[in-house]
Amino acid sequence: MDAGAWQRLGDYLRETQLLGSIQNTLYWDQNTRMPVGGASWRGEQLSLVARELHARQTSSLFKSLLEDAKAELEKERVSGDLTPSQDLQKSCNIRLLEQDFHRQERLDRVLVSDLAEAKAIGYNSWQNARASADFLSFSPALARLIELRKEQARQLAEPRTCWETLAQPFEPDVTYSRLEELFAPLREKLPCLIERVRTSNAPLERKPWDLSVSAQQGLCDELLAEWGRDDSISCVGSSPHPFSITLGPKDFRLTTRIVSGQPFSSFLATAHEWGHSLYEQGLPSQRHQWFAWPLGQATSMGVHESQSLFWENRVARSKEFADRWWKRFKKVGAPIESSKELWKLMNPLTPGSNRVEADELSYGLHILIRTELEIALLEGGLEVDDLPYEWNRRYQAFLGLKPKNDVEGCLQDVHWSEGLFGYFPSYLLGHLISAQLSEAMCNDFSGASIDSADPIAKFVSEGKESTLLEWLRVHVHLHGRSMNAEQLVESISGKKLSSEPFLVYLEKKLNLLEHCS
């Protein structure tokens, strides 16, 4: 057996991964420490690394290493040197690498470089447009990004629509018709639920209040300590927008931010970002030295989001969690006199025009609006200059409100300014996947004689979140990219992914909240 080819491919992937993680380090620093003056040079550093990464991912050396490894695998198969599971894993790695290679290979260098430049210009123009609340100053940059992305889809020449092609890196194998199937029930039922809340469940009235920075930091530290953060492999920073990022096999970073007047913002963002980080920490890369192989990577942004939402919504926003934590909030200055109060304050369910601050009920509608609009921009002939009008029209129709201006409207998200089209649905898929996995988790625990109607609630109330994590590790994290999101959900829950568990979960929560009033 010629053991060399697989090893040589692995060494090459490892170097590519080193370069990718250098990119991540630059990004982390850019968002946590870099002074504003450093932006332009940092942009050049990032662009250099991006060019080198693309060159590595499309090099003839990579191609021949891939062919050699495939030939070696074939030989091993013929000579019976592989267990079925080794065969499956190696084949899967090769298949995904070939897919990624062919995708990169089809793009010409000029386009890659033009896109990098257009992203930098777009992001910059978006920031300026926000500062001056002037959408039209941003529209040329956005139009350029749309044109380049369309060209990218043409070059990729996949048997998919333009928008579907661009969505693949975030959500492999996603199709528009399947999304429609999944999202249609939400489009129908979420507005009814929102209406029901408006009439029956008045938000808790409070004089404006806040928690001190140190109180919020203390609560976040306490949360992460209880949830098992190991400071020898992770660190917490602060940044304008919270994020989670992996810089190495044993180097996980997350950030949070303090938002004035929003005493739960940093706490819930910490729970959310830690959920992302736990997924990355649990990927098989760590246990099998596969950090650089496809099987050691996250399978989709939807699954990633399901993990963050699980810890934020299922755990931190639950009644049982409030039972355990309300006194700690009170102790550091929150005007809270009961568990119920903390719970209701953490679940306001009041629609607004901002996606990031949206509650679980209205969140889906924000995504439906964006998905419709980006498909219209890429495939439906919607002119960029008409975007604000179409945005506002849909907010009125879906959520019954009109953004005060474009900064609160179609300039609120960074994604399009960096040419990220096809990304938004993953956020909503994350809600559906989280709900369906939670249901499966409950069934699994009930099957294992956990005597409770809601085993997740039971473990949370007992402070045994580590049991929930262990379940996610085994059932979700360890599979890496061996299955796509839908396959993963079906293999775990025994059912095709649907919006039902999410809607059931929401209704149950509403019932509880009403009961609680």
Add this chain to the structure above:
Amino acid sequence: MDAGAWQRLGDYLRETQLLGSIQNTLYWDQNTRMPVGGASWRGEQLSLVARELHARQTSSLFKSLLEDAKAELEKERVSGDLTPSQDLQKSCNIRLLEQDFHRQERLDRVLVSDLAEAKAIGYNSWQNARASADFLSFSPALARLIELRKEQARQLAEPRTCWETLAQPFEPDVTYSRLEELFAPLREKLPCLIERVRTSNAPLERKPWDLSVSAQQGLCDELLAEWGRDDSISCVGSSPHPFSITLGPKDFRLTTRIVSGQPFSSFLATAHEWGHSLYEQGLPSQRHQWFAWPLGQATSMGVHESQSLFWENRVARSKEFADRWWKRFKKVGAPIESSKELWKLMNPLTPGSNRVEADELSYGLHILIRTELEIALLEGGLEVDDLPYEWNRRYQAFLGLKPKNDVEGCLQDVHWSEGLFGYFPSYLLGHLISAQLSEAMCNDFSGASIDSADPIAKFVSEGKESTLLEWLRVHVHLHGRSMNAEQLVESISGKKLSSEPFLVYLEKKLNLLEHCS
């Protein structure tokens, strides 16, 4: 005129500089935020970047770009298209680039890679040896580094001794005999000065005291604000060992650390590191888009150190500075009742076994010991295993004390563990250069009718440190690598560098301190 060659070379240098600044970003993060678990992957990232940097610096493309630019310069010279100053600058850039290229080119790749590996092993082994206070566990790694460095000097094949060859990157054109000339008076006179202090100037007695972390941070922030720190181009972090580093033309970082029981440590380290940073901020790179050209870079580590020492010793440890600051120290909890007290506490002048914590009097002796020893290791046949004995013997002879163990002795500095031989003298040269430049600065101000025996003291007492900075900018910083350290000092002071101004300064300080008792 073919304008292309110079521009193409500049573009190439710019990419090399981008890569170098990525290396610096990784180093910054490693020392300020990285969790310990990230160390091994970070080592691989750094090694990848080091290999790419070496490949770029020795590539045939670089060689031909350099030749083309040189030919273009020749043509311009012939056709009279250049002003004398342009000619001088371009010639100087080409000469330095050729020198650096030939130096890199002579090294074979195996050696470069072996050295990178030996450094990583050496650093690791040094840390372990310190943890277990076991020098012998470190000696094989040190022996390997010495062997590789000797090989490097052989490959470089310069008309210099081995030690001199290795010292060139830190102190261009340095020779051993010149160093002897400069340092001999110190070897003779510093022990007398130390003896004089011991008999005449008892250190101020204080019950152990400290300042809170927030008080120290507050004082450091205040210092940097007064010294003009612009937070749009700089940021301050914390790290186990304070350092200053440049990540981009408008991105300057420095760190400090809080040392328990040493209430002035963070403050003086901040002054010191800010001095380094001011030099980098003032390099012509910033004004002439020369960030990537030799003329835009620091000329030597000795000059670099002279800048940090100026702000630390000449300014922050001065009597006039104490006059302005003692109440601020008192206000945040220091048991200080007068300016004199602060001044004396900041100038303890008590010899110890630690170089980093050494005062201005004994500092030089620490360097003389290291310089003798590294020359003995590289050229004099000193066996690695005999290093602790020779170290301790010299500490007894020079400073009249014996380190308690090797951790406080020959394991205290990181330099040799990373194969840095030839670096130490720059620290002491920094003291000499700082003193000679300060003398020149005073003469210059006196010549400009500043009516004071000590114009530096006068400006400090008036809080006009910006005037001192402006002088350094024009006379020191703006010259970049156009002159080596000695040429720079001579061009500014009109005299060859010598130890005299430093010894005069020390005597004056001692007189003042004695007078003050």
